[in-house]
Amino acid sequence: ELRPEELADTAEVWTLLEPFFLDALKTGRDRPHDKRSDEYVEQLCRAVHERLLRVVAAVSAPSPAVSRVDSADASAMLRAAIE
Numbered sequence: 888e889l890r891p892e893e894l895a896d897t898a899e900v901w902t903l904l905e906p907f908f909l910d911a912l913k914t915g916r917d918r919p920h921d922k923r924s925d926e927y928v929e930q931l932c933r934a935v936h937e938r939l940l941r942v943v944a945a946v947s948a949p950s951p952a953v954s955r956v957d958s959a960d961a962s963a964m965l966r967a968a969i970e
Contacts (some may be wrong), residue, residue, distance in 0.1 A: 891943045900930045900939060908932065942967070 895897045908928040 891947050894939050894943050897936055902938045904932050904935060938967070 889899075905928055908931050909924060912924050912927065
């Protein structure tokens with residue numbers, strides 16, 4: 888579970904997403920970790936984070952009573968942000 892504040896935190900989002908993006912870029916052990924991959928992953932993390940900020944703002948604005956986002960909601964938001 889992530890609170891909206893955690894979803895809005897750049898470091899928190901990047902810590903969660905970066906390993907998955909790096910793994911997704913590799914084709915087994917054939918492709919080493921390189922600067923180009925780092926730059927691409929940084930762009931992906933930045934794009935997802937910007938979209939999550941919009942989702943958090945939209946969720947938070949109409950209903951301040953929402954204090955936590957469960958894992959299913961966070962997963963749905965992440966999938967929507969990536970697409």
